[in-house]
Amino acid sequence: MxxxxxxxxxxxxxxxxxxxxxxxxxxxxxxxxxxxxxxxxxxxxxxxxxxxxxxxxxxxxxxxxxxxxxxxxxxxxxxxxxxxxxxxxxxxxxxxxxxxxxxxxxxxxxxxxxxxxxxxxxxxxxxxxxxxxxxxxxxxxxxxxxxxxxxCDEDAVILTEREREVLVFLARGYQNREVAKELNISVKTVENHKANMMRKLGVSTVRELIEYGRRNRLLDLYR
CATH class of the missing domain: 3.40.50.2300 (Response regulator)
Structure with missing residues (x-):
């Protein structure tokens, strides 16, 4: 066989x-x-x-x-x-x-x-x-x-799923404490996610983070 x-x-x-x-x-x-x-x-x-x-x-x-x-x-x-x-x-x-x-x-x-x-x-x-x-x-x-x-976008950066979630709430105008409440995490954890995203992307402001998300269609799923 x-x-x-x-x-x-x-x-x-x-x-x-x-x-x-x-x-x-x-x-x-x-x-x-x-x-x-x-x-x-x-x-x-x-x-x-x-x-x-x-x-x-x-x-x-x-x-x-x-x-x-x-x-x-x-x-x-x-x-x-x-x-x-x-x-x-x-x-x-x-x-x-x-x-x-x-x-x-x-x-x-x-x-x-x-x-x-x-x-x-x-x-x-x-x-x-x-x-x-x-x-x-x-x-x-x-x-x-x-x-x-x-x-090809050689500078494309992969964000984790949790980082994306934080980014989406930031794009909606939420403050750190509000994001923490929505995701049931600590304010410190939210701040860490923001810092990690900024480090990965080489940016220094939340506005630049949100612009990256919009430019790369990372926010489209939540419209």
């Missing part, structure tokens, strides 16, 4: 409950097996070397160590044969060009992953790609074929 090769998958996400949910879903597929999990980008690179997966499912926004883009770029540089599908909560076209330029095969929204993830894995393993984006397919196809460096 001939046993077909199963698709070996590594799941990378800083939330253990997300990793478990994806692992359970993939465990129902006879042609797939989860060979490991990682909680950040640096661990992901190490586990690709140790476990030799065929596909890496990579969360885009991770607060510690390498973020999803940097980890994906490093994996594709060291292990070009490994397929990488980036998972994100947001339709972030600002990062799409960089992902395409570095050979990533997939860009998938978490909210539709339940419907599309399994199909996306099989599709990239067949040599195709899967990109969910508001951009027309023709433009994505062209970017895939010719992702010119000048068209």
């Amino acid at each position: 001939v046993i077909e090769r199963r698709i070996r998958v590594l799941i990378v996400d800083d939330h253990s409950i997300v990793r478990r949910g994806i692992a359970f879903m993939l465990s129902t597929q006879p042609d797939m097996e989860v060979v490991g999990e990682a909680a950040d980008g640096r661990e992901a690179v190490q586990k690709v070397l140790a476990l030799k997966p065929h596909v890496v499912l990579m969360d885009l926004s991770m607060p510690q160590g390498l973020d999803g883009i940097a980890a994906a770029e490093e994996i594709k540089d060291q292990f070009p044969e490994v397929k990488v599908i980036v998972l994100t909560m947001y339709d972030e076209d600002v990062y799409l060009c960089r992902l395409l330029r570095n050979g990533v095969e997939g860009f998938l929204l978490k909210q539709t992953a339940g419907e599309n993830l399994i199909q996306a894995i099989r599709q990239v393993m067949n040599g195709d790609y899967w990109f969910e984006s508001e951009l027309p397919k023709e433009i994505v196809d062209e970017m895939k074929q010719r992702p010119e460096p000048e068209n």
Whole structure:
């Protein structure tokens, strides 16, 4: 009897409950097996070397160590044969060009992953790609074929989901204490998130933070 090769998958996400949910879903597929999990980008690179997966499912926004883009770029540089599908909560076209330029095969929204993830894995393993984006397919196809460096935002910075939430409330005019109440966190934590965002973006005012959010469509989801 001939046993077909199963698709070996590594799941990378800083939330253990997300990793478990994806692992359970993939465990129902006879042609797939989860060979490991990682909680950040640096661990992901190490586990690709140790476990030799065929596909890496990579969360885009991770607060510690390498973020999803940097980890994906490093994996594709060291292990070009490994397929990488980036998972994100947001339709972030600002990062799409960089992902395409570095050979990533997939860009998938978490909210539709339940419907599309399994199909996306099989599709990239067949040599195709899967990109969910508001951009027309023709433009994505062209970017895939010719992702010119000048068209990529090399300065795009990934904010964590909590930082995005804080940024959204700041854009609505909330003060630190009001943001803290809405998110059920301390005022000090709000201040730390603001400081981290300013450090990442190289800005010094809340106004500049909000402008970055608007310019990169990070506030669109909450309109």
